[in-house]
Structures are given as structure tokens and as C-alpha cells.
Amino acid sequence: MKIRMPISFHGNYLVQIRLGEEESRERCQKLTVRELSVEEKTQSFSGMPEDRIPTHQITFYDFGCKRIIEGRITANEEERVAFAVRDKEYIFSPFRPRSA
Numbered sequence: 055m056k057i058r059m060p061i062s063f064h065g066n067y068l069v070q071i072r073l074g075e076e077e078s079r080e081r082c083q084k085l086t087v088r089e090l091s092v093e094e095k096t097q098s099f100s101g102m103p104e105d106r107i108p109t110h111q112i113t114f115y116d117f118g119c120k121r122i123i124e125g126r127i128t129a130n131e132e133e134r135v136a137f138a139v140r141d142k143e144y145i146f147s148p149f150r151p152r153s154a
Contacts, residue, residue: 055109055127057087057135058132058135059146061087063084067114068146068147069081069116069145070143070147082115085112086112087111087135088112090110110127112137112146134146135147
């Protein structure tokens, strides 16, 4: 599945992380999204219900730390892409500074 939101390795992005009613917002850089192969899904997630098996591996840096997560795509739009990761939802969108 092709990600519709343009992703540039040198871009800046906003990542919203939701867990129930709680939400945090952070900036991140060096965002990459890769679809997991059938073999990777079978090897790593056998026994997991089909509707919870991750579809993509997402790598990004926040506060200088590299984060690698695997999640199931839940939204694929021009301005945002979202993934369900266990009980959390990660929503990525281009970072746009507020104008004065």
C-alpha cells in the first residue's frame, strides 16, 4: 500500500500519540515508513488476530532518539497517516510552524 502523505527524509513532522483520552504531541524528523512483507508478518506475528497484525514499520527520531514501531495503518491521507500500535495510535502529519 502506497503512503499518500509525501514523506521526505529531511522533513519535520508532528506526531500525535493517543492512548485512550490522553494525547501528546511532539515533533519528529527522519520519518520513514515501510510496508512489512508477508514473511515478516508470518514470522513475527503468528498467532495474533488478523485485524491486529501490523502492516508497516515506522522509523523516526524524536528528541534525538531513534524510534522504531510496527503498527497497522488506520488512516492514509494526503495530510496525515495513522497507525495503531498495541493500545496507542500514532498520527503523523507535516509540521507547519504557526504564523505570527
